[in-house]
Amino acid sequence: MGIALRYVWAGLSLLAAACAGAPPPPAGIGELSEARVSVAACRSASVSLHFDFDGAAPSACSITGERAFELLVTPEHAPPINPSPWYAFRYEAKGDAPVSVTLRYLGAKHRYDPKWVGEGESRDLSVYLREDGAVAVMALPPGNGIVSAQEVIAPDDTAADLARWSAVSGAAVFTLGRSHDGGAIEAIRLGRADAPRLVVLLGRQHPPEVTGALAMRAFVDALVEARAVPGDTQILIVPMLNPDGTARGHWRANRGAVDLNRDWGDFTQPETRSVKAWLDALPQGVRPVLMVDFHSTRSNLFYVQGEEEMDAGQRSFLAAWLGGQEQALPGFPFAIEPRNANPGSGTAKNWFHAAFAIPSYTYEVADTADRTAIRTAARALAGRLFPALNAAQRAGTRDAAD
Numbered sequence: 001m002g003i004a005l006r007y008v009w010a011g012l013s014l015l016a017a018a019c020a021g022a023p024p025p026p027a028g029i030g031e032l033s034e035a036r037v038s039v040a041a042c043r044s045a046s047v048s049l050h051f052d053f054d055g056a057a058p059s060a061c062s063i064t065g066e067r068a069f070e071l072l073v074t075p076e077h078a079p080p081i082n083p084s085p086w087y088a089f090r091y092e093a094k095g096d097a098p099v100s101v102t103l104r105y106l107g108a109k110h111r112y113d114p115k116w117v118g119e120g121e122s123r124d125l126s127v128y129l130r131e132d133g134a135v136a137v138m139a140l141p142p143g144n145g146i147v148s149a150q151e152v153i154a155p156d157d158t159a160a161d162l163a164r165w166s167a168v169s170g171a172a173v174f175t176l177g178r179s180h181d182g183g184a185i186e187a188i189r190l191g192r193a194d195a196p197r198l199v200v201l202l203g204r205q206h207p208p209e210v211t212g213a214l215a216m217r218a219f220v221d222a223l224v225e226a227r228a229v230p231g232d233t234q235i236l237i238v239p240m241l242n243p244d245g246t247a248r249g250h251w252r253a254n255r256g257a258v259d260l261n262r263d264w265g266d267f268t269q270p271e272t273r274s275v276k277a278w279l280d281a282l283p284q285g286v287r288p289v290l291m292v293d294f295h296s297t298r299s300n301l302f303y304v305q306g307e308e309e310m311d312a313g314q315r316s317f318l319a320a321w322l323g324g325q326e327q328a329l330p331g332f333p334f335a336i337e338p339r340n341a342n343p344g345s346g347t348a349k350n351w352f353h354a355a356f357a358i359p360s361y362t363y364e365v366a367d368t369a370d371r372t373a374i375r376t377a378a379r380a381l382a383g384r385l386f387p388a389l390n391a392a393q394r395a396g397t398r399d400a401a402d
């Protein structure tokens with residue numbers, strides 16, 4: 001995991017609120033001392049918390065005891081916002097006495113159990129959860145570590161993925177455009193630039209949706225390693241559409257305070273526009289045939305087009321790619337949820353389907369899905385991709401001939 005020092009957080013004012021009506025906290029949480037407000041870090045004599053790496057969330061931090069801290073976990077702008085309450089910090093603790101960190105959620109409930117990474121090891125931490133879900137307390141392992149809502153996959157990590165895919169495939173990484181913060185929206189294309197069938201793979205519109213990113217990484221790894229892209233097919237891979245929101249620990253939005261997956265159609269944001277501009281510049285004869293957008297939610301599922309929205313080719317693709325696989329992938333049962341587009345919904349799924357009349361899916365991975373199963377399933381589905389595209393093409397040809 002690459003930890004790049006980013007910026008010094010200038011803290012919000014916060015006084016620690018008493019935990020009214022809560023059951024007693026676990027032993028070791030300590031008496032509340034008068035809260036002190038953090039600036040760049042939250043520091044007592046023996047313990048410090050820091051928010052200085054890409055993916056860290058600049059939570060308001062208060063020191064509630066020599067070895068007790070409280071973080072106010074807040075969204076990047078006012079609700080309504082999807083409740084994906086991201087948090088991430090690193091800590092340095094001297095001595096072996098317990099250190100407690102309380103997460104207090106503003107406008108959300110605890111959703112992600114803490115992922116801890118120390119020197120050479122990692123594991124999930126358990127939490128004491130207040131009954132209403134709005135407060136969670138964890139004990140930190142001794143020494144130094146990083147704690148985050150899900151595994152930290154920051155823009156630098158995705159850049160490393162792209163470099164690996166480039167090294168294996170020989171394809172060049174290129175920049176589609178720039179984010180609000182000036183970050184590169186990077187992409188790679190597998191296959192020839194004039195290959196007529198274009199598959200588009202998108203990732204990380206929503207920063208906390210790391211399990212979707214894990215699936216996309218394994219999916220692309222499998223495509224690259226197989227060296228099996230047919231000569232008439234090219235694949236555009238954009239694994240980090242929201243680098244600003246990811247680096248800043250957002251719950252949902254980009255730096256323009258916009259949910260990027262509601263911007264397809266209006267294209268008000270530089271990140272979505274970068275993809276649109278690339279599509280607009282495609283050579284004649286190149287046409288998208290499939291779009292898959294990787295996300296995370298509570299369970300494994302694929303949002304696909306509704307029955308009445310699909311033509312024969314699209315139905316054939318769905319049947320050949322996902323049909324019968326719902327219970328067939330070890331540790332990764334999934335559902336297929338057909339949903340017709342709400343006009344103007346602004347999702348990538350609906351825009352690609354409307355613009356190109358193609359299968360256009362959201363690949364949703366459960367927050368808590370087994371990490372090995374995510375990868376195994378993604379690799380299996382990558383292996384089924386080209387046969388399914390060919391089946392769709394045959395069905396589409398038959399349909400056109402009818």
Ligand SMILES: [Zn+2]
Pocket residue numbers: 206209261295296
């Ligand atoms: Zn999402």
